[in-house]
Amino acid sequence: MKQSPDRFRRQIAFSPVGVDGQRMLENATVAVLGLGALGSTIAERLVRCGVGKLRLVDRDWVELDNLPRQALYTLHDAEYHATKANAAAAHLSAIDPVTKLEPIVADITHRNIRSLLEGVDIVLDGTDNFEVRYLINDACVAMGIPWVHGGILGASGQAMLIEPEHTACFRCLLSDPPSTESMGTCDSVGVLGPAVGVIASWQALRAVRWLVERKDDVAAKRESMLTVFDLWMGDVRNIRLHKSANCPCCSEKQFPFLEGKHSTDAQVMCGKNAVQIQVPIDGRLNLGELAERLRREGEVVETPFLVRFTQEDKTMTVFADGRAVVHGTENPAEARKIYQRWIGG
Numbered sequence: 001m002k003q004s005p006d007r008f009r010r011q012i013a014f015s016p017v018g019v020d021g022q023r024m025l026e027n028a029t030v031a032v033l034g035l036g037a038l039g040s041t042i043a044e045r046l047v048r049c050g051v052g053k054l055r056l057v058d059r060d061w062v063e064l065d066n067l068p069r070q071a072l073y074t075l076h077d078a079e080y081h082a083t084k085a086n087a088a089a090a091h092l093s094a095i096d097p098v099t100k101l102e103p104i105v106a107d108i109t110h111r112n113i114r115s116l117l118e119g120v121d122i123v124l125d126g127t128d129n130f131e132v133r134y135l136i137n138d139a140c141v142a143m144g145i146p147w148v149h150g151g152i153l154g155a156s157g158q159a160m161l162i163e164p165e166h167t168a169c170f171r172c173l174l175s176d177p178p179s180t181e182s183m184g185t186c187d188s189v190g191v192l193g194p195a196v197g198v199i200a201s202w203q204a205l206r207a208v209r210w211l212v213e214r215k216d217d218v219a220a221k222r223e224s225m226l227t228v229f230d231l232w233m234g235d236v237r238n239i240r241l242h243k244s245a246n247c248p249c250c251s252e253k254q255f256p257f258l259e260g261k262h263s264t265d266a267q268v269m270c271g272k273n274a275v276q277i278q279v280p281i282d283g284r285l286n287l288g289e290l291a292e293r294l295r296r297e298g299e300v301v302e303t304p305f306l307v308r309f310t311q312e313d314k315t316m317t318v319f320a321d322g323r324a325v326v327h328g329t330e331n332p333a334e335a336r337k338i339y340q341r342w343i344g345g
């Protein structure tokens with residue numbers, strides 16, 4: 001199918017894009033990793049801009065409580081438990097059938113990330129946990145692929161374009177993953193839909209500009225800049241960063257996340273209808289703080305050695321070393337999702 005020349009008329013009229021820039025977009029291949037609130041909105045913006053090929057990666061299915069902020073999906077998707085990758089591809093091809101879409105239903109791990117990023121010009125972060133972001137950073141720095149980080153909690157968030165060899169990387173910003181109990185996660189803190197739209201569009205805009213300016217090396221401004229959003233208060237700030245001379249990733253070229261040294265290890269506990277999750281953490285979990293946070297969300301039993309948390313038909317037992325057993329499932333992906341939802345990671 002051929003693209004109508006009229007479609008991008010007004011975008012081409014915007015001189016930083018122009019005819020050449022539009023061609024750069026049409027020739028681009030972009031990976032969107034995670035198709036939740038940020039990722040689904042990013043994917044839609046990129047398709048509407050005329051990006052030629054999108055690889056759409058997500059492990060989850062659409063649920064009713066996604067709809068307030070995951071703008072691409074419908075009630076029908078939630079009722080039919082459609083996978084996000086396939087539901088996104090269906091809606092996006094209805095917007096522009098010329099775009100080449102490659103939906104992939106997968107958990108992003110150190111085992112598959114290289115093949116997920118093969119042949120991609122730029123990567124968009126639509127994920128919601130730190131474990132995967134450090135993995136994306138390792139993979140992108142190792143493979144020399146730029147990526148646009150974005151994150152949101154409540155109505156606050158951050159975004160940053162990372163260009164390996166030119167800008168600071170994610171580990172220059174934050175050398176190690178934050179301790180899990182210090183992080184609220186999206187499910188316990190909440191997320192506001194319109195704020196998602198701002199940060200996702202910001203990420204999509206950084207990617208579009210990068211793709212368009214590939215045609216002109218001089219025009220490409222290579223700044224290490226973290227943008228921080230407090231959207232409830234209407235505050236947006238740019239923070240200039242520096243490439244760290246002793247960054248383990250971009251300076252010393254160590255890629256422990258890509259080598260699987262920090263990966264979540266999920267083991268099905270045979271006959272117990274349970275999965276054990278082992279996440280290496282820095283130090284030990286503060287069980288008291290964790291119990292306090294979870295008490296607002298369900299039933300909590302706290303002992304000096306563990307916190308047991310029950311919500312509906314799932315029970316999760318968490319130990320101070322970060323290990324947890326999720327009862328009520330034998331599906332590692334589901335157990336991992338429950339762990340990340342309530343503990344973070």
Ligand SMILES: [Zn+2]
Pocket residue numbers: 168169170171172173243244247248249250251
């Ligand atoms: Zn770095």
